[in-house]
Amino acid sequence: CTHSQEEIKKFRDQGIPDPCSQLPVEEHMERWEKMLSGEYPEGAAVLRIKTDPAHPNPSVRDWIAFRVLDTEKSPHPLVGSKYIVWPTYNFACAVDDHMLGVTHVLRGEEHAVNTLKQNYIYEHMGWKPPISIHFGRMNLEGMILSKSVIKRGLDKKLYASYDDIRLGTLAALRRRGILPEAIWDIVLEVGIKSSTAKISIEKLHAFNRKYLEPRANRYMFVPEPVRKVELVGLQPPITAEVIVHPSFPERGKRKITLSQPFIYVSEKDLEDKALRLMGLGNFEVVDGSSLRFLNNDIVFAKEKKLQIIQWAPVETSVKATILKAEGNTIQRIDGLAEPSTSDLKIGEQIQFVRIGYVKKDQENTYIYTHD
Structure with a gap:
């Protein structure tokens, strides 16, 4: 597909087929070769997975599997500028999981849409998809858990490190004296749920006190x-x-x-x-x-x-x-x-x-x- 991001979004939002999807196979193969040979600059072409233009979730509609990246300007940390066409998360995960023989995928509820996208790869290739189990987040009330907030705080020197006692990281909880057994008990009590579980800090303290008091x-x-x-x-x-x-x-x-x-x-x-x-x-x-x-x-x-x-x-x-x-x-x-x-x-x-x-x-x- 050689349409711009704005045009692709328009097609998705309206639920209509992208004109590129109507082109013959030979044209797509020629465009693919051009992508690999570097004839398209960054952002000029993408490879999309053919799904359903009317899918209820717009992000699933003909989702993007490969992009052209200017690796001369932004080299990969391991292979530098050797490759210019790179897979997106969902394509890479689907292929990796199949090649590794993954049978069960445990992932956060926010990845449920990614599971839908990846299933198209399995369907197109005739592969048996893994069983995906989605679970919600576990939030500790009053604790800072957001990775982006923590990262900004570290960059601004608001927090000394990831074990800063104001944070809700495992390192910080360990430094505060929360025992592994208490966290295990919390996880087992909440179980695997698709919805986000909000846990009071008092509840965690109660579990911890049970193990800490005799010690x-x-x-x-x-x-x-x-x-x-x-x-x-x-x-x-x-x-x-x-x-x-x-x-x-x-x-x-x-x-x-x-x-x-x-x-x-x-x-x-x-x-x-x-x-x-x-x-x-x-x-x-x-x-x-x-x-x-x-x-x-x-x-x-x-x-x-x-x-x-x-x-x-x-x-x-x-x-x-x-x-x-x-x-x-x-x-x-x-x-x-x-x-x-x-x-x-x-x-x-x-x-x-x-x-x-x-x-x-x-x-x-x-x-x-x-x-």
């Missing part, structure tokens, strides 16, 4: 602003025993020794009249700078409904930062962590008590996973 040991982190307080009524050295995981007592407890009666707590935790410090006991809030020891009776704490709060030793606390994705921004939560967090390996997943699950991303920096 993640508990650690203490005090978010800024912090307050240095004195523990009144306890004589140094003071040894605290912090449980590693409440559901697995066999994992034991960590010991934190204070040579001085001073710790850091979150300022907002001092608003209560009494509280329980993890591993240290029950305390009365005297003022903004001191806590008076009452007892270490867990029953007392439950009866008084005392809030169990985390803390960090003044002498050996570790400065730490949690990075939390909030839409298209990253929230930075600075604070102090207990000393044993320094022994955690990069990639290890834990729970900061009353903060949420986190994954150690680099030294003293953690990625927030979910609550």
Whole structure:
């Protein structure tokens, strides 16, 4: 066909045969030889698959199978300018799948029209077409999944890489601490559907929490602003025993020794009249700078409904930062962590008590996973 793009579109839109389709075979063979020999410049001629000019979908009507490209101006990355006539996606896929013996094709619903087009190749050639199964997209609410948006963001330096925690790529989800099992569960629950499935991020977190909860040991982190307080009524050295995981007592407890009666707590935790410090006991809030020891009776704490709060030793606390994705921004939560967090390996997943699950991303920096 030697008509322009505008003319081809006009024929398709009106559902009428292209005059080129009425030409004799000999004329088409001569034109094809001219295409191969380079007599037609780019855009001057195309090879089209004869279908049905009145097909309900205009894009299926005598669709284009080969184009002439100026490969001197735009050489192919592998073969340079050796070839000037190139197949389109649908022609190449149909032939490749047949030659490779493909029996089943799994592709997105947006390719349903391509399946219709490719079936004409199989029909013309007398080949058995593969079984095509189309499925819809899986969209995570609140996550950036568009490849074009991600690519533009990377080009403009809005995102550091494909594992930027604001994105919905598998690399980003992995970096955030989403486990493979959680994604498998989501996929199996949704199944193969032709329509787009919209998945709430809370649903993914629920699946992930099921696997992460028994694995993640508990650690203490005090978010800024912090307050240095004195523990009144306890004589140094003071040894605290912090449980590693409440559901697995066999994992034991960590010991934190204070040579001085001073710790850091979150300022907002001092608003209560009494509280329980993890591993240290029950305390009365005297003022903004001191806590008076009452007892270490867990029953007392439950009866008084005392809030169990985390803390960090003044002498050996570790400065730490949690990075939390909030839409298209990253929230930075600075604070102090207990000393044993320094022994955690990069990639290890834990729970900061009353903060949420986190994954150690680099030294003293953690990625927030979910609550």
